[in-house]
Amino acid sequence: MIKFENVTKIYPGMSSPAVDNLSFTVPTGEICTIVGPSGCGKTTAMKLVNRLIDATDGAIHVLDERDEMSNVLEMDPIQLRRSIGYIIQQIGLFPHRTILENIGTVPQLLDWDEARIRHRAEELVTMMNMPVDFLERYPHELSGGQRQRIGVARGMATDPPVMLMDEPFGAIDPINRNILQNEFLRLQQEIKKTILFVTHDIDEAIKMGDKICILNVGGLLEQYDSPANILAYPANEFVEDFVGADRALKRLNLVRVEEVMNSRPPLLQATQDVKQAVGFMTEKKIRFAYVVDAAQTLKGYVRVKDLKGKTGWVEEYLEPAATSIQLTTNLKDALSEMLVVDYANVCVVDGQNRVRGLIDTKMIHESVIESNAVAEGEEV
Amino acid sequence: MKEDTNFWQRLRRITIKDMMSWTVIPVLMIIVSVLVYNRLLLTIEPGSMEANMLGSYEIGFKRVGDAITEHLRLILVSTSLAIAVAVPAGILITRQGFRDFSGLILGVANVGQSVPSIAILAVFMGILGIGFKTAVFALWLYALLPIVRNTAIGIEEVDPNVIEAATGMGMTSRQILLQIELPLSFPVMFAGMRTAAVINVGTAALGAFIGAGGLGTFIIAGIPLMRDSLILVGAILTAIMAILVDFILGKIQDRLVVPTASA
Numbered sequence: 070m071i072k073f074e075n076v077t078k079i080y081p082g083m084s085s086p087a088v089d090n091l092s093f094t095v096p097t098g099e100i101c102t103i104v105g106p107s108g109c110g111k112t113t114a115m116k117l118v119n120r121l122i123d124a125t126d127g128a129i130h131v132l133d134e135r136d137e138m139s140n141v142l143e144m145d146p147i148q149l150r151r152s153i154g155y156i157i158q159q160i161g162l163f164p165h166r167t168i169l170e171n172i173g174t175v176p177q178l179l180d181w182d183e184a185r186i187r188h189r190a191e192e193l194v195t196m197m198n199m200p201v202d203f204l205e206r207y208p209h210e211l212s213g214g215q216r217q218r219i220g221v222a223r224g225m226a227t228d229p230p231v232m233l234m235d236e237p238f239g240a241i242d243p244i245n246r247n248i249l250q251n252e253f254l255r256l257q258q259e260i261k262k263t264i265l266f267v268t269h270d271i272d273e274a275i276k277m278g279d280k281i282c283i284l285n286v287g288g289l290l291e292q293y294d295s296p297a298n299i300l301a302y303p304a305n306e307f308v309e310d311f312v313g314a315d316r317a318l319k320r321l322n323l324v325r326v327e328e329v330m331n332s333r334p335p336l337l338q339a340t341q342d343v344k345q346a347v348g349f350m351t352e353k354k355i356r357f358a359y360v361v362d363a364a365q366t367l368k369g370y371v372r373v374k375d376l377k378g379k380t381g382w383v384e385e386y387l388e389p390a391a392t393s394i395q396l397t398t399n400l401k402d403a404l405s406e407m408l409v410v411d412y413a414n415v416c417v418v419d420g421q422n423r424v425r426g427l428i429d430t431k432m433i434h435e436s437v438i439e440s441n442a443v444a445e446g447e448e449v
Numbered sequence: 450m451k452e453d454t455n456f457w458q459r460l461r462r463i464t465i466k467d468m469m470s471w472t473v474i475p476v477l478m479i480i481v482s483v484l485v486y487n488r489l490l491l492t493i494e495p496g497s498m499e500a501n502m503l504g505s506y507e508i509g510f511k512r513v514g515d516a517i518t519e520h521l522r523l524i525l526v527s528t529s530l531a532i533a534v535a536v537p538a539g540i541l542i543t544r545q546g547f548r549d550f551s552g553l554i555l556g557v558a559n560v561g562q563s564v565p566s567i568a569i570l571a572v573f574m575g576i577l578g579i580g581f582k583t584a585v586f587a588l589w590l591y592a593l594l595p596i597v598r599n600t601a602i603g604i605e606e607v608d609p610n611v612i613e614a615a616t617g618m619g620m621t622s623r624q625i626l627l628q629i630e631l632p633l634s635f636p637v638m639f640a641g642m643r644t645a646a647v648i649n650v651g652t653a654a655l656g657a658f659i660g661a662g663g664l665g666t667f668i669i670a671g672i673p674l675m676r677d678s679l680i681l682v683g684a685i686l687t688a689i690m691a692i693l694v695d696f697i698l699g700k701i702q703d704r705l706v707v708p709t710a711s712a
Binding site: 147148149151152155157158159160161163165174175223 | 610
């Protein structure tokens with residue numbers, strides 16, 4: 070848990086505060102994204118927690134390893150920083166040290182022995198889906214995305230309960246950023262850290278945050294709530310402008326495919342007779358159908374016009390499916406995937422590529438209309 | 450087939466770049482040395498004034514060897530002392546609270562650098578007397594500026610994000626200096642030491658004016674006696690030494706390049 074209580078920061082020689090009477094609480098195990106325009110003091114607010122900047126007034130309490138709330142202003146800054154994970158935008162990996170030494174920075178400061186550091190580093194690198202021999206490399210030998218993963222691993226080295234992340238995926242291209250975001254969200258399911266996550270990108274804030282803290286210029290808190298509530302009920306005009314006119318569309322980010330898909334789609338078995346398959350499709354009034362094997366694994370699809378008047382087995386007329394979507398994908402990514410391959414409906418599969426459902430553009434459309442109706446306070 | 454192409458490409462790269470850089474300077478220096486030996490030293494008549502100055506023909510110009518040793522000793526002692534003072538000074542002016550003094554310290558070092566070396570020798574001869582000590586002092590003063598300046602620049606140039614990450618992870622400022630700033634700025638610091646050492650090879654030739662010995666001895670002896678061979682032996686050997694010191698330290702410097710995160 071991280072608790073801000075009436076925290077104010079006024080830089081020396083400035084008349085107006087950078088952070089103004091800020092109060093909010095990040096519950097244990099949640100990600101809170103701090104977002105706002107430049108000059109809103111979001112990075113300042115974050116740095117107050119590990120005392121890279123000291124607050125002028127107020128108190129910040131952090132739940133420590135002994136499960137006690139302690140006021141950071143009463144702690145030794147060096148000890149405090151070693152107990153909080155810290156990940157910054159430019160990563161700040163030490164270029165003259167190997168990946169092992171980089172990840173081992175805080176453990177080494179805490180006098181862990183070498184074997185324990187190596188063991189932990191191997192564990193983290195594996196967690197980040199990277200080979201263990203990366204540990205002997207130097208940062209310049211890694212790609213930007215790989216370096217960012219190492220930056221995250223370094224922040225988690227001592228398994229700190231609280232982590233601060235300052236635009237951790239900001240310097241990466243959009244494709245890799247998306248991958249890293251998804252990876253991190255999956256990881257967070259397991260590690261359940263309490264995280265303060267600074268970003269200037271409202272889409273990232275919505276995607277990553279369990280809570281969003283929207284700041285205005287001068288460090289004023291405009292709204293602190295869950296992404297769904299902020300999109301549905303913006304507290305004021307500023308928040309409404311900031312989340313954008315497409316906030317209904319943004320809600321697509323919050324809904325996962327499995328919540329709206331058709332979980333009992335019409336499917337054909339690869340070993341089915343063609344005539345039987347044509348009968349099935351005619352009855353269901355569909356022009357094509359996805360084909361699975363005995364284990365429900367997606368094999369491809371067949372079109373009714375290709376099967377008509379033919380004999381044999383369905384698998385002889387299979388066409389490979391251009392894409393499939395994972396259960397946990399959000400509707401926005403699903404829609405964009407469908408637009409890319411120009412399919413009106415797509416198979417939803419689980420981790421083992423087993424078909425679990427079907428989603429089409431109409432279902433996504435309905436979901437938008439529903440959420441709009443909720444936001445406008447109308448009856449659905 | 451592909452292996453072969455790679456092999457030849459690699460070989461060509463080595464031939465053109467590495468072999469040139471490793472051999473051209475030393476080979477040139479050997480040729481010049483042989484020429485000096487044949488054209489100057491071998492033509493000196495045994496028992497002549499030059500032969501006596503250079504350490505006599507019979508015992509193999511012992512004084513040339515002595516002068517080279519003296520010269521190297523002047524440079525080694527003065528540059529080491531300069532490093533011992535200039536590196537801490539350079540570090541100090543990058544510390545919070547001492548930054549205001551950076552102008553002062555760089556200014557003092559600048560004065561040392563801009564006053565002509567012969568004038569420094571003359572002034573301090575009056576205070577410290579003649580001989581080795583005075584020459585070392587003047588050379589020391591000369592070597593300060595490049596080292597102070599490069600130490601400070603090297604440290605200031607360390608990526609602020611790296612420093613911020615280190616601070617944010619709970620390193621003390623002492624740990625940041627020793628584990629991050631100094632290792633990362635060492636190549637730039639070393640470049641300053643190289644500059645200082647090379648400047649000092651040339652300046653040390655003036656040490657002979659105040660009886661500190663070294664290769665300058667032959668030059669200042671040769672001028673009033675109008676013996677070109679003496680002047681040339683001193684001048685050419687000083688030049689060769691300067692080029693070789695620069696070459697060797699340059700090779701070491703190439704090895705020091707720290708891999709950058711932005712590569």
